[in-house]
Amino acid sequence: MKKKALIIAGRLIQDHEYIYPYYRLQEEGYDLDVAVRGKETVLGSIGVKVVPxxxxxxxxxxxxxxLVIPGGAKAMEYMRQDRDILKFIADFHAAGKVIGSICHGxxxxxxAKLVRGRRISGYYSIQDDIENxxxxxxxxxxxxxxxxxxxxHYKDLGPWMKAIFAETERNRKESARPAKALSGA
Structure with a gap:
């Protein structure tokens, strides 16, 4: 079975946070989709073209x-108002899949209501938001x-990508294990 990954992006996404996972996922053998509302080609905050x-x-x-969620403060202000994106993220987690988030992502x-009770990183300016x-x-x-x-921060994308791949492999192995039979009385 071919490995499939998705990056959800929007206009003014943080370019480094899009480019690095875009290429690393492909290097690791993933078929990759990029989703943008309206399937519209958009530009990152410093001009990288995102072609969905x-x-x-x-x-x-x-x-x-x-699923990878790059950051970008302006992009998140728009994207977090999109109920379809938030529902997809929540459903993705509920299905037992791996989500990677960078910075303001x-x-x-x-x-998407996935933070409560969890340890979460993000750009220092959203620490209060995470805690609240x-x-x-x-x-x-x-x-x-x-x-x-x-x-x-994008300066830590190397260790973060390694963790994404490790968690995805762990999740894949866990999903492949046969379920334990229920014991009858």
Whole structure:
């Protein structure tokens, strides 16, 4: 079975946070889709062109095993108002899949109601937002909690990507294990 990954993006996404996972996922053998509302080509905050392969309404949770949410303060202000994006993120987690979030991308985790009771990283300016949503803010290069892998800054994308791949492999092995039979009385 071919590995499939998805990056959800929007206009003014943080360019480094889009480019690095875009290429690393492909280097690791993933088929990659990029989703943008309206399937519109958009520019990152410093001008990188983001060419989508999917529109948000076309997305199906079962098509992917990992979801990446790049940051970008302005992009998140728009994207976190999109109920379809938030529902997809919540459904993706509920399906037991791995989500990776970078920097301000954790704002989408907050708006998708996935932060409460979890250790979450994100840009230092959203620490209060994470804590007010019931999460514990952790400023480490990579934080993994319940299949959600977060990082505070693009300078830590190397360790964060390694954690994404490790968590995805762990999740894949866990999913492949046969369920224990219920014992009858």
């Amino acid at each position: 392969t999917k529109d948000i309404p076309e997305l199906r949770v079962e098509d992917y095993e990992v 954790s704002q989408l985790l907050i708006s 949503a019931g999460g514990t803010y952790v400023n480490e290069p990579s934080v993994t909690d319940d299949r959600i892998v977060t990082t505070a």
